[in-house]
Amino acid sequence: MEHPYMTEEHHLFRKSFRKFLEKEAYPFYDEWEENRIIPRTFWEKMGEQGFLCPDLDEQYGGYSADWGYSVIINEELERVGSGLVGIGLHSDIVVPYLSSFGTKEQKQRWLPECAAGKLISAIAMTEPGTGSDLANIKTTAVLDGENYILNGQKTFITNGIHADLVIVACKTDPNAVPKHKGVSLLVVERDAKGFSRGRKLNKVGLHSQDTAELIFEDCIVPKQNLLGEEGKGFSYLMEKLQQERLIVAIDAQVSAEEMFNETMKYVKSCEAFGKPISEFQNTQFKMAEMAADIEMGRVFLDQLIARHLAEENIVTNVSMAKYKLTETARKISIECMQLHGGYGYMEEYKIARRYRDIPVASIYAGTNEIMKKIIAKNIGL
Structure with missing residues (x-):
């Protein structure tokens, strides 16, 4: 297209x-x-x-x-x-x-x-006890002379093993009211004293992407590594989430397109009862349904990308795309695996990897439940 x-x-x-x-x-x-x-x-x-x-x-x-x-x-x-x-x-x-x-x-x-x-960079928001609730993070940073003393743990951090720079969301004012006004962003460098990496996490999918736990124990961060102003970290995070969620939507759409293309090749080449399975009505209906979902997703996504390029505020629409396209891709992964039959469960077929990789897209960058909450609020509920 x-x-x-x-x-x-x-x-x-x-x-x-x-x-x-x-x-x-x-x-x-x-x-x-x-x-x-x-x-x-x-x-x-x-x-x-x-x-x-x-x-x-x-x-x-x-x-x-x-x-x-x-x-x-x-x-x-x-x-x-x-x-x-x-x-x-x-x-x-x-x-x-x-x-x-x-x-x-x-x-x-x-x-x-x-x-x-x-x-290589990473951003550390999620904590062991705090996922999408960024206002209630527990990691703290206390200014002591020329340095911040950073304490806390982060988890599920993409690029966590390779990262040389980590933007860490932390509380510089734990008593701020409302709570989000106490959040700041610090840039922690690889060799910072008190910074260590925990496990490289063993995930269901995304195997080649390094995900890790990060640990800060009296970690010394120079105050010149404060990103922006103290207390404005939460607003910075909110400002950048539109692009982050749009990227997740793009990846989900492309994944759906790739799964569809792989399955199209398979159903045309695989035979059952003396003819290609692409000639069975059930296969044709399933492929038609997926084709329609993918086409509508692409049209919606492309106009959002164009509007984002024009610097429009499209938070509600991007939340819709992140939610809908990741759910569609997950549904398509199931349908495509089923059409592959037993071969879809074999590692040498690409659909098996896609089937493992796609579910997390509905979780990271804000869960799809959070997306629905944003949509509901912005349509007046």
Whole structure:
């Protein structure tokens, strides 16, 4: 389908990036899944070719591209496999906090290395006892002279093992009323005293994407690593969630498209009772239903991307897309596995991996229950 926001330059960029992935990602992805991590060398190759943080200003290592280039990168990475989601998180979720709220000194210190793939970033919001309820996080930071003393734990942190920079949501004023006004963001660097990594978490899916627990025990963070202003962390998080959730919706849509295409090839080639299973009415109806859901999802998503590129506030619509497209992709994974029969349960078939990878999309970046709450509030309930 032709994306309405794409120009000829975008199409040329996509061809170039696909060629890069055909050489540097597709042949190795199964190995990365087996090793449960993507090598840093791949990040560096992405950076060398200009495929990280393309919308950054040129002075910081980007090329001031519109966000359509980031859409292409996220789409093509998802076609390789969902385990590459950490790259999109780095370029389009974490780095924008630094470019939007960082000081000139912070930007000069960190952004060029982020664009080069030398520094890998993460954002630490979720805690063992606190998921979507960010106002009630327990991690604290107390200013002591020239440093903050950071204490707490974070979990389910994407890029947690590789991360050289971690934006940590913490309470600098635990007594603030309302509670969210006590939240601030600190940037913790890899070698910070008192910072350690817990387990690399063993997940149902997204095997090649490193997810970890992070531990801060009297962690010393220089006060110049405060991102933005004290007490404004919650508002910064809310401001950036639109793009984060849009990326999740993009990945879910692409995953659904890939599952459909794989299943189409399978039902045409597999025979039962002397004919391809694509000729059975049940198969045709199931494929027709999925095709309709995918087409409607793509049309809705593309107009949201165009509106996001135009810098419109579309929080309600993005919440709808994040909820609906992730649920649709999960449903399609079940239907596609069923149409594959016993082969769908075998690791050598791509549908098995997609079936494992897609469920978490309805959980991270705010659960789909939170999305429904946002939608309900914004439509006047």
